[in-house]
Amino acid sequence: MDLSPQVLWFLFGSLLIIVEFALPGIILVFFGVGAWITALTTWIGLTPGLPAQNMVFCISSLLLLFLLRNRLKNIFVGNSTNDKIEDEYTGKEVLALSDISDRGGKVEIKGTEWNARSETPISSSSLVIIERREGLTLHVRPR
Secondary structure (H helix, E strand, C coil), X not given: CCCCXXXXXXXXXXXXXXXXXXXXXXXXXXXXXXXXXXXXXXXXXXXXXXXXXXXXXXXXXHHHHHHHXXXXXXXXXXXXXXXXXXXXXXXXXXXXXXXXXXXXXXEEECCEEEEEECXXXXXXXXXXXXXXXXXXXXXXXXX
């Protein structure tokens, strides 16, 4: 089966948008829409060659990313400083699953692994106190 370039761009864009659901960050969706824009311009006949298609894909994806990401991120992700999860876990005592340093480590909260960092080195299996959360990383201190 021979697929046309516009169908390939459309499928590539769809794949990127689906993968966005598995990865946090709201980035791949803009590249998926950029691929859809490329599929549309190819279908209309504005970009018959691969170099023109690649240029439309790159320019449209990056423009969408830089112009819309912050607005959509606030809508879909929200403001991480006001998350309910911070109120629930800040100040709580949790178990260090690995050694934790300023480079990182792992802690366990209610059966779930979280990335953790500490200014003070902490050994594995120690109890630590959660000070704050930044994104998906918890900042902890020794008990």
